[in-house]
Amino acid sequence: xxxxxxxxxxxxxxxxxxxxxxxxxxxxxxxxxxxxxxxxxxxxxxxxxxxxxxxxxxxxxxxxxxxxxxxxxxxxxxxxxxxxxxxxxxxxxxxxxxxxxxxxxxxxxxxxxxxxxxxxxxxxxxxxxxxxxxxxxxxxxxxxxxxxxxxxxxxxxxxxxxxxxxxxxxxxxxxxxxxxxxxxxxxxxxxxxxxxxxxxxxxxxxxxxxxxxxxxxxxxxxxxxxxxxxxxxxxxxxxxxxxxxxxxxxxxxxxxxxxxxxxxxxxxxxxxxxxxxxxxxxxxxxxxxxxxxxxxxxxxxxxxxxxxxxxxxxxxxxxxxxxxxxxxxx
Amino acid sequence: xxxxxxxxxxxxxxxxxxxxxxxxxxxxxxxxxxxxxxxxxxxxxxxxxxxxxxxxxxxxxxxxxxxxxxxxxxxxxxxxxxxxxxxxxxxxxxxxxxxxxxxxxxxxxxxxxxxxxxxxxxxxxxxxxxxxxxxxxxxxxxxxxxxxxxxxxxxxxxxxxxxxxxxxxxxxxxxxxxxxxxxxxxxxxxxxxxxxxxxxxxxxxxxxxxxxxxxxxxxxxxxxxxxxxxxxxxxxxxxxxxxxxxxxxxxxxxxxxxxxxxxxxxxxxxxxxxxxxxxxxxxxxxxxx
Numbered sequence: 001x002x003x004x005x006x007x008x009x010x011x012x013x014x015x016x017x018x019x020x021x022x023x024x025x026x027x028x029x030x031x032x033x034x035x036x037x038x039x040x041x042x043x044x045x046x047x048x049x050x051x052x053x054x055x056x057x058x059x060x061x062x063x064x065x066x067x068x069x070x071x072x073x074x075x076x077x078x079x080x081x082x083x084x085x086x087x088x089x090x091x092x093x094x095x096x097x098x099x100x101x102x103x104x105x106x107x108x109x110x111x112x113x114x115x116x117x118x119x120x121x122x123x124x125x126x127x128x129x130x131x132x133x134x135x136x137x138x139x140x141x142x143x144x145x146x147x148x149x150x151x152x153x154x155x156x157x158x159x160x161x162x163x164x165x166x167x168x169x170x171x172x173x174x175x176x177x178x179x180x181x182x183x184x185x186x187x188x189x190x191x192x193x194x195x196x197x198x199x200x201x202x203x204x205x206x207x208x209x210x211x212x213x214x215x216x217x218x219x220x221x222x223x224x225x226x227x228x229x230x231x232x233x234x235x236x237x238x239x240x241x242x243x244x245x246x247x248x249x250x251x252x253x254x255x256x257x258x259x260x261x262x263x264x265x266x267x268x269x270x271x272x273x274x275x276x277x278x279x280x281x282x283x284x285x286x287x288x289x290x291x292x293x294x295x296x297x298x299x300x301x302x303x304x305x306x307x308x309x310x311x312x313x314x315x316x317x318x319x320x321x322x323x324x325x326x327x328x329x330x
Numbered sequence: 331x332x333x334x335x336x337x338x339x340x341x342x343x344x345x346x347x348x349x350x351x352x353x354x355x356x357x358x359x360x361x362x363x364x365x366x367x368x369x370x371x372x373x374x375x376x377x378x379x380x381x382x383x384x385x386x387x388x389x390x391x392x393x394x395x396x397x398x399x400x401x402x403x404x405x406x407x408x409x410x411x412x413x414x415x416x417x418x419x420x421x422x423x424x425x426x427x428x429x430x431x432x433x434x435x436x437x438x439x440x441x442x443x444x445x446x447x448x449x450x451x452x453x454x455x456x457x458x459x460x461x462x463x464x465x466x467x468x469x470x471x472x473x474x475x476x477x478x479x480x481x482x483x484x485x486x487x488x489x490x491x492x493x494x495x496x497x498x499x500x501x502x503x504x505x506x507x508x509x510x511x512x513x514x515x516x517x518x519x520x521x522x523x524x525x526x527x528x529x530x531x532x533x534x535x536x537x538x539x540x541x542x543x544x545x546x547x548x549x550x551x552x553x554x555x556x557x558x559x560x561x562x563x564x565x566x567x568x569x570x571x572x573x574x575x576x577x578x579x580x581x582x583x584x585x586x587x588x589x590x591x592x593x594x595x596x597x598x599x600x601x602x603x604x605x606x607x608x609x610x611x612x613x614x615x616x617x618x619x
Binding site for chain 2: 041062063065067068070072073076077078079080081082083084085086088103104107108111112113
C-alpha cells in the first residue's frame with residue numbers, strides 16, 4: 001500500500017509507532033545547518049526552548065540573538081542581518097510571528113527580497129491546552145498571499161529537519177510551520193525531500209480520490225486511506241509539504257488520474273492548502289473537491305487529538321469527505 | 331573623518347541648496363509627495379553623502395561600504411536628489427519621481443534603484459534593520475569595526491512600537507557601530523508631534539535605554555560634522571543624534587507649517603520656492619533666476 005520509493009517508516013501503521021514533535025526536527029536541523037554554514041544565524045523572541053532553537057543557541061552563542069518578546073523587531077532585525085549576507089532563522093510561535101508582524105514581514109523581507117526564514121512554532125489547533133489565543137490557524141493564508149514567500153509545512157520531525165536544511169540553501173523569504181506535540185514518524189532519513197515537490201505516499205492504479213494533506217494531518221490522511229481500503233475504496237495520498245510554490249505538475253497529474261480531490265490541513269479552510277490546490281485546479285482541470293480544515297471558527301483548550309476530532313479534522317471526517325467527493329464525480 | 335574647513339563647509343552649503351532645488355523640481359514634476367521633511371533633512375543628507383559615508387556611487391555593491399537606512403521612506407525626494415548629485419544616477423532622472431516604471435518609486439524600493447540599502451515606507455522598521463546590519467558587521471569584523479550603519483528616522487515614527495523594541499535591543503547589544511539620526515522637526519501628518527503624541531523628554535528616553543545622545547541644530551554644518559565625529563568615537567553604546575530641524579527649511583512660506591508634510595508645491599508655489607533658493611533668499615538679484 002505504501003509507495004516503496006518513498007522509503008517510509010515501515011512501522012507507520014503500528015499502534016506503537018514512534019512519535020516525535022515536528023519542532024524537534026527543526027531544532028536538530030538548525031544545529032546541523034549551523035555546523036555546515038557559518039552564515040546561518042538564529043533569532044528568537046523569548047521562546048528558544050519551545051521553538052527548539054536552544055540547541056543552536058548553545059552550539060553557536062555568537063550567532064544567536066535573543067530579541068526578547070518583540071516579534072516586530074524579531075523579523076526586521078533578521079531582515080537587516082540578511083541584507084549583509086547572513087541566513088537568519090527567526091523563531092517564535094506562529095500566532096505571534098507571522099501573526100503579529102505581518103506588515104514587517106511583507107515590507108522588510110518579501111518586498112525587500114531578503115532570505116529570512118520565519119519559523120512559526122505551535123501552529124494549528126493541535127497546539128492543544130493553551131487555547132484559542134495560541135492556536136494559529138490562519139498563518140498559511142497570511143504567508144501564502146505574500147509574493148516571493150515560500151511556505152513549508154513538514155509532516156514529521158524527520159521532514160522538518162530536511163526542510164530546515166533545504167531552506168538554508170533556497171535563497172528566498174520562507175515560512176516554516178511547526179507543530180508543538182509529538183506526532184508519528186512517517187518518513188525516514190532515506191525518504192526523498194525536495195522543496196516544491198510533493199510526495200506520493202500511497203498510490204494505487206484503482207485510486208478513486210487523491211487525498212492531499214500537510215503537516216500533522218498527513219498521518220491522519222494515511223490512517224483514513226488504510227480504513228478506506230478495508231471498505232474497498234482505493235485512494236492516493238500525497239504529502240504537500242511545500243504549499244508555495246505548489247507542485248502543480250503533481251496536482252494536475254493526480255487530478256487527471258483520480259478526478260476527485262480531498263485536501264486536509266490543521267488550518268482554516270480558507271486560504272490554506274485547500275485553497276492553493278483549488279485556485280490552481282479551477283483554472284486548469286476542475287474536479288470535485290472537499291476541503292477539510294477549520295470552518296471559520298476559533299479553537300479552545302483541549303487535548304490535540306480531542307480538538308482535531310471536534311473541529312472536523314477526524315480520520316472519520318476524511319473518510320466521509322472522500323466518500324462524498326466520489327458521489328460528486330460525474 | 332575627512333578634513334573639514336570653511337571651504338568644505340561652503341561647498342556643503344552650496345550642495346544642500348542645490349539638493350533643495352532638485353527636491354522642489356522633482357516634486358513639481360511628480361505632482362504628489364512630501365515636501366517639508368525632504369527640505370528639512372537636506373543639510374544632513376548632503377553631509378552624510380559628501381563627507382561622512384564611506385561609499386562608492388559608481389560601485390553600489392562595494393562590500394566595504396557603510397550602510398545608510400532611511401526608515402521614514404516618505405522623505406525619499408531628498409535621498410534621491412542627494413544620491414543623484416553624488417553620482418549614483420543622472421540628475422535628469424529625478425524628474426521621473428513617482429512615475430510609472432521609474433526607478434524612483436514613491437517610497438524607496440531597494441531592488442529598483444542600485445544604491446538603496448532597503449525598501450521603506452511603512453514607519454518604525456528601519457532602526458531594526460540597521461541593527462541587523464550592525465550586528466552582522468560586528469559578527470564578521472569584531473567589536474572595533476569601523477563599518478558604520480546610519481539609520482535615519484523621523485520623530486513621528488517614534489510613536490511606532492517597533493521603534494522602541496529596536497531601541498531596547500540596540501542598548502542591550504551595546505552596538506557601537508550603529509548611529510541613528512532623528513529628524514526632530516516636530517511635525518507629522520495630523521499636526522505637531524507635541525499635540526499628536528508628545529515625545530519629550532526625548533533625550534532622557536534614549537539615555538535611559540542606554541544610548542549615547544547628541545542633540546544638535548540640524549542645519550548647522552559645524553554641529554552636524556562634529557556630531558558624526560563624536561558618534562563614531564563613542565564605544566560600547568549606540569548613538570542617537572537628535573537633529574532639530576525646521577520642516578520646509580529654505581522656503582519661508584513652507585517652514586514649520588505641518589500642512590506641507592505630505593503635499594507637493596504646485597507649479598506657481600514651486601517656481602517661487604526655486605526663486606528663493608536660487609537667489610539665496612533674494613540676496614542675489616538676477617533676471618534669469
